[in-house]
Amino acid sequence: MSATSGVKATAVAPRTTGSESRSSSPTPPSHDVGGWHRFWGRFDHKVVPYLLISPFFILFAVFGLFPLLYNGVVAFRNWSLLDPANDGWAGFANFARLLEDDKFWNALGNTFGIFILSTVPQLFLALVIAALLNRKLRATSVFRVGILLPYVTPVVASTLVFASIFAKDNGLANWVLGLVGVQSELGGGQVIEGVDWRSTKLTSWTAIAIMVNWKWVGYNALLYLSAMQSIPKDVYEAAALDGAGAWKQLWRITVPMIRPMVLFTVVLSTIGGLQLFAEPMLFEQNAQAGTGGTRGQWQTVAQLIYYTGWKQLNLGYAAAMSWGLFLIIVVIAAFNAFLTNRLGGGKR
């Protein structure tokens, strides 16, 4: 970045002198046109750049930046649509309530559990698939495009099909589990093939994690593939002395070489994974309830924010929750980045 901008700066330097001489040279011969011309030249240089960025910046400021700042204000206020009269500063009350809210901690635990179950296999499989794609292949683009099918599928649609696959009765997953003899007993002594996916934390987390894994493996594989393809070939030639096989080659050479990209995907999937919303929402019998199961078995923080803000209509508290989530995302993303860096460093 710094190197290229240095080069650019020298390239730009003659331009400014050129434009100055250009705007001054036409003035003496032209009469009234010259004044307008000069005005237009100055206008084009001084004002037009701001005009070009202004549509973006106005919209960005109002609908992007301002909400981020304003959310901080809302979090410190009583802002309940059910109780509009009680409108005023709440101080730290919303945050204090957050710390003692069992629902919040439950949601945080769920979010974290689903995040682990979805991110670790996701990035591991993505690495393996990227390695498979990083070969002299026929029909390369068929594979690369095919792997993106989950990425383009609307998350609502894919979650609904998984919700049917993980149905308690007549679901495909339970049919398969039934074939291999898995049965479980429900409360009233009723026995079903497979498991009641929505009844416990671990089973519901697993079902949701499978959806997330399915959706993002291919996308991450392409990110890894692009990083793998920029590894200089002589790195591999040098490593020939070790007699490294394909599997070893992947973990000893390729993965350490793409460490920055691994770091990037870890941070990216932390930010995305901790905000998980659509999957847990639509996994539920009532896709707009936001309760995450009868006992909140799989309610994520993003779902709880929705539930608090738009079902209980307490926007002030929901805003405080989103600050809580933000802080947790920052901490975990930093921790994960640190961890990945250390692990990668150890492998070298």
Place this chain on the structure above:
Amino acid sequence: MTSTGPSSLGVRTVGAVGPTPTHDTQPVRRKAALLGRSPQDTAASPWNYVFLVVAILASAFPIYWMFVVATGTDADLSRPAYMGLVPGDNFMHNVGVVLGNVAEQGRSYDNARFADSFVNSILVTVIVTASLLFFCSLAGFAFAKLRFKGRDALMVIVVLTLTIPNQLGIVALYIIISKLGWQGQLISVIVPGLVSAFGVFYMRQFIEDSIPDELIESARVDGASTFRVYWNIVIPIIRPALGVLGLLTAVGTWNEFQWALIALGSGSPNKTIGVALSDLASGNYVKYRIVLAGSFLATVPLILLLFVAGKQIVRGIMEGAVKA
């Protein structure tokens, strides 16, 4: 995968090259050289293809299953494995029900307004994509090639917001939308999407890398205004990047759910396709054959897009066009 040991790699790879002409003549030396060869120069083994095909099938299966369920009758779907994992013949009926053309006993699906929501989603996607491309390329051009006071500081602000989770502003954004009286209307999902920080960042990067300053300079010497430079020089050169950004934006907009649910509200007369699907799936008892007929219809446009422009989408992702 674990079976691919050091020695089997060489053997398998040579085997895989079999049908195509091999350049190397001596097999012994070849094997030794292979071990130090970069993966990209190593021909894929048959197992490599097998695993990849499995990955593609796993990627495609849920979409296929969406279709299978959408072709069933209630009786079909109460049998284990349905119709033996193959489609039935009730697809048109289920599609008719979801579109509100065919009535079904006990429940009307009219209020999901699925057909309207389909049109709405097309409208929202087209407007958002076109506007984002125009405004973000304008601003990206200014940030990359024009000099003005405060340029670097403004760009830093844009980049900083890239990593902030959108969850953080969602309550405040809703309050703004309500104050504007846009709640429940399509404009509430359109306007916040008209520009994106990522779009500007991406455009600035591409313009900086692909357009030499001399080109812009010579056009200016010829008397072209800044906007003319943008329109006649920058736009034609950045067309591939516009295509990539446009595709990623379109996919993202079509698939957006959380903000649409909040801003439009459940049961709203104006919905995007995601909200309509969640309305369909939020009754006390959900008929998957109808919900998944709708899901399948919502997925088809994107699969077509992937068929037509898949290579560009792949390139966009691989060039680092990632959306946090």
